[in-house]
Amino acid sequence: MLSMKTVLEIFETEAENASKTKLGYIGYLSNLIEQEFLVKTDRSINRKIQTAKFPSLKTIFRCQCFHRRIIHKYL
Structure with a gap:
């Protein structure tokens, strides 16, 4: 069985948006499937x-601060 939880959550609001923007049925379905795909990919x-x-989560900010300390240490 195909589970499409996101489609179930957003189909009414997407239908209203499609109606307001005069989006056709194919475009409406395309938007629903795209949102489902994005959510499933993210999950x-x-x-x-x-x-x-992974041992720890490293961000660019933490790496930049680390490199600055090393540079200042050797100056």
Whole structure:
């Protein structure tokens, strides 16, 4: 069975938006499927990151601060 939770949550509001913007049935369905795809992809990526059990989460900001400390240490 195909699970499309996002489509179930947003189909009414998307139908109203499609009606207001005079979007055809194909465009309406395309928007629904696109939103479902984006949500499932995002969930999949987050699940894979969690199961990978990386030692720590590093951000660009933390890396930049670290490099600045090293540079100042040697000046």
